[in-house]
Amino acid sequence: MKIDSIQNGIVIDHITAGKGMEIYRLLKLDNLDCSVAIIKNVHSRKMGRKDIIKIDAAIDLNMDILGYVDPGVTIDIIRNEMLVEKRRADLPERLENVLYCKNPRCITTTEQELPHVFRLTDRENHVYRCMYCDVKAK
């Protein structure tokens, strides 16, 4: 299968196989007017299989979401068909309005304008806790 290379844009690589559509939806890529390609189950020497998303436009990506949903993905920034930057999405220390606190006793349940903030408390086990009530994100 052949997908055209992009001129100016972003390649999200090393996505865990099967997570491509989830990332597409979370990043709201369906709202873009440019070409977007989701390539599923690509052969990978390191991962066995992986997904790749190619976006033919220079947009700002929410790296926090990427790091949380699929830590380990890489983001390649392409300018004039050249790779100018390669970033690795890692688990972010802080997530704002990505996760929502479900604790009925948390202040965020009654004060709607408060941002839902979670902090990383256990990197090894990917545990996030609400900044306000310390309840673990589910």
Next chain:
Amino acid sequence: MRSLIDIAELSIEEIDELLQRADDIIANPKKYAHACDGKKLATLFFEPSTRTRLSFEAAMYELGGNVISMASAGSSSASKGESVADTAKTVSCYADVIAMRHPKEGAPYVASINARVPVINAGDGGHNHPTQTLADLLTIYREKGRLDNLTVGFCGDLKFGRTVHSLITALSRYSGIKFVLISPDELKLPSYIKKDIIQKNNLEYVQTTDFESVLPELDILYMTRVQRERFFNEEDYLRLKDSYILTPDKMKLAKEDCSVLHPLPRVNEISVAIDNDPRACYFKQVFNGKIMRMSLILKLLEVEI
């Protein structure tokens, strides 16, 4: 400007400083009688409380300061839908320090990031209650002369008991602490406190439902009330409320120098007959709570003596 929302925000050195100051306040009360002249404490209690509120108010008066407060949560602007952030900004214009109790977890934290004056968490839901912990620490320190190398038993509601969570957090930073966790299965200590605090600090702990078998090894017994207000289901409360009752017969099993603490109010989990036992320290805790709140107010207001 500094607030106190969670006991873990205080370093061991700062806790030691608060304890030393508390000892000095007890020894020389007159020295502190005008330490906060002209300063005002606002007590914002959105949940019923007797001792914590009176303790904060007494603490400020004994420092020579004044207190402003609202009659009840129902009479505040919160009942009109005012946010915690707006309340904190408003009260900052009237007071030099705020003590806040709120049924919602995290409310005092929200207040602290919006207020222009220090905010003290006076209890937020089942979450934190750092000034009770300061009272507990001063009591242990004055009874035992140390905060390390102790076997500390917690009995009753370890799930919703915020005083238990805060005291475990505070004691976990001292060496040689062993925790004995006594509760019904439904009211066990939350796993995140076990994992993130006790296990992370490599401290020994035992979890049991059998009160009498572990009682003889305790240096400190921290009893708690099963709190009706933390249950969504009345049936569960009624089933669990009498799980553990400390009686004179059971106290015969305890060490001669075991100190019995309770954050109060008690319902029936400690028999009244124990009040005259020299090992009963819960009313000393009440006194120590006021002293530690004085010590904390002085620190947060940066008052030099």
